[in-house]
Amino acid sequence: MVDKQRDFVLRTIEERGIKFVRLWFTDVVGTLKSVAIAPAEVEGAFTEGLGFDGSAIEGLTRAYEADVLAHPDPTTFQVLPWRGEIDPTARMFCDITTPDGQPHAADPRQVLKRTLAKAADRGFTFYTHPEIEFYLLKSSQFGADGPEPVDRAGYFDNVPGGTAHDFRRRSVRMLEDLGISVEFSHHEAGPGQNEIDLRYADALTTADNIMTFRTVIKEVAIEQGVYATFMPKPLQNEPGSGMHMHLSLFEGDTNAFFDAGAQYQLSTIGRQFIAGLMKHAPEITAVTNQFVNSYKRLWAGEGESKLGEAPSYVTWGHNNRSALVRVPLYKPGKGQSSRVEYRAIDSAANPYLALSLLLAAGLKGIEEGYELPPEAEDNVWELSEGERRALGYAPLPASLDHAISYLEESELVAETLGEQVFKYLLLNKRAEWRQYRAQVTPYELRSNLEVL
Template identity: 35%
Template sequence: MYTVDDVRKFAEQEDVRFIRLTFFDIYGHQKNISILPDQLERAFARGIAIDAFAVGGFENERHGDLYLKPDPSTFTILPWRSVDGSVVLMICSLVYPDGTPFEKDMRARLKQAVQDAAGMGISLRMSTEFEFYLFRDDEKGRPTCEPLDTGGYLDVSPLDHGENIRREICFTLAEMGMQPQASYHQCGPGQNEVDFHASSPVRAADEASLFKWVVRTVASTNGLRADFSPRPLPEEPGNGLHVNIQVESEDFLNPIDENAVFCSFMAGVLAHIRELCLFTNPTPASYLRLGRRKAPACISWSNVNRSLLVRVPSDHVNR
C-alpha cells in the first residue's frame, strides 16, 4: 500500500508528467482533473479545488467549492497513457474548504459503514463480477449494435472473438495493481465477463469503479465499444453486476453464532432492498432486465435458484 512519501519519491524518480485526481459523482460517473507534479504537495496538504455546482448531484447551498484530497493508497500508473513519461492516478476524497467531509462523497460513506460494522465486531470482504457486451464500430468509427461475435456461454475461439480483448483487459488491470480472478465469454453474442478476487469493501469499490474505465479504454483502442447497460440487446441476456459479500465476526464462538450473524446481515439486505434499488437499479432500463435470464425475479434467497435476489453458496449452507 502506497504512502504519501512513496508517491512523492515515485513522482521524483520515475519521470511523472501528469497526476490524475479521480472521484465519482453521486451517480457513479467517473470524473477527474489532471495536475502537474509541482502541484502534488498542495494536493496532499489542502486539496485541489473544483466547482461543485458543475457536478451533477453535488449542488449544495453550503458552498460552491469542494476540494479533492488524494488517497495515496490508491496510487497507480495508467499503462495506456505512460509512453513518453508516467501518467499516474489517485482516487480522491471530497471535502469542504474547512476540511469537513462532503456528505455526498459515497466513498466516504462506504468507509463509515465499514467502520460502523467493525464497531459491532463484523468485518466484510467483497468481490464483483462484471458482464458487458462488445460491439463493433462502423467504418467511420461510430458505434453500432453489431456484437463482436456470436459466441455463447464459455465458448472458445473461433466462436469467441473476445478472448484477446479480455486478455488485454486483464493484463492492464494487473499492471494497475488490480487482481482479476477469471474472464470468459458470457451467454449473449459478444457478451463477456470478468470477475475479481475478494478484498476489503473500499478496495473492491475502487477496483469496480476503475474497471469500467479500463474496459472502455481497451475496447476503444481496438475499434470496439463496451456496453455495461442493463439490456443492450432486447432479445438477448442483460448485463448483470454480481456483488459477492463475505460476512465475518470476531465474536464467532461456534457455527450457531456464525450463522446468526450471517442471517441477520442477509435479513437486512432483504428488508432494505427497496432503498438499495436506487443504487443497484438506477435507471428505467434496469428493470427491463429483472425477472428474465437468471436476473432476480423476487425478493428472497436460495442456495440453488439463481433467479432470486440473494444466492447463498451451497458450501455455506452445508456447514
C-alpha cells in the first residue's frame, strides 16, 4: 500500500509538472515549518528521509543531538491551489525520526500517533470535528483603539458585498481543492470574526487539516488584501476565537458513545470519557490554551453575557453553551453521530498535542471508571460565585501562570507528551509568562501614571 501511494505521488508530480514539493511539520508550539525540495529529490526523501538540524527548531532536539530526518507521508500529498499554474507546488506532512530511524520523541505528530495507538490497543478509533474561529482585520497594524476589523457584522449576518463573503467562498473552495471537506461557514459574533467548520475525520487527519487550514486562511487573506489572525482574543470588547472540538470514539463501525436507552443517548463509555475530560481539564489547559492571551478569552465573559461563550468553569451539560463539555442535541435516527464537544480549546493551539491530551484524559476516565458529576442546567456565568462554589463548579486556570502550576504537576500530561516535549513546554511557557509579567501595559499607565 505504501509503495502504491509513493508511486501515485511520483506519477502525479510528473503529470502535473510540479516544480517544488514542500515538506511540512510543526514545532512543539504548533508553528508550521516548511522546506521545499525539487521533484527529483522526492523519491530519495521517501526512502531515506531528508536530514536537517533539529536543534534550530523550537523544542525538537538539544544541540548535542541535532541531526534528525523528515520522512514525507505520501497519504498527505496535495497540490497547493494558491500557487496556481506558475511553478506548481505540492506539499506533504512529515514524520520526524532520529538518524537510526526511530520516531522522534519531540515530534508533535508522533505524540498524537502514540496516543492514537494506545486508543487502538483498547479497540477505539478517535474521530474529531473542529469549529475554527478567526478574525479578519484590515491590517496587522493597529493604533490606539487596537486592530480594525474588516466589518461590523455579527452572528450569521449576511453582508451584501462584504469582504467576509468572498473570503469564505474562496477559502472553502481552496480547502475542498486540498481534499479538506467543509461542513459550515458563517460570520461569527464579533466584528470581522468568521467560523469555518471542518467535517469529521480521524484525529491525525484533523490535526493535519487544521495546520493546512491556518495556512489557507492566511494565504487567502494576503490574496484579498486583508489580515487573518487566530489570536485567541485580538479585540478587547469582543468575543475571542475558539476551536470547539467535537469528539467521539468508535469500536469498529459502532459509535461507543451511543446508547439508545440512556439519558441523552450517551453511553457509560461516553459519560466516563466526559468525566475524564473534566477531571484533567485544569492540567491540560496550558496546552489547549497555551498563550497569555488565551486567558483573556476564557475569562472575558465574567459578568458580560455577550462575551460568555468561552467556558471558564469545569462543567458539562446537554446543549448548554456555558459548559466546558457539551453533549449536543441528539438527532433521531443518527446514533452514529453521538459525540461530545470540548469548548475551551483555542484556534491557536497545537492540534497534535491538544488532541493527544483530550484523548488521553477521556481514556483515563474510561480506564479508571470516573463518575460523571451532575450536569450544569443553568447558564454558569449567571450564577453567583457562592452558587458556583456550592454546586462544585471548579474554575479553569485564570492565567497562563496558573495553568503552568497545574501542568507541572500532571502525570497524565507528562506521560502523554513524553519527557522531552513536556520539559520544553514548561520552559517555553514559563519564559512567556516572565516576559509578560515584566511588561508595563497601557492599562497601568492610564490608571496609575497621573494619580500615583
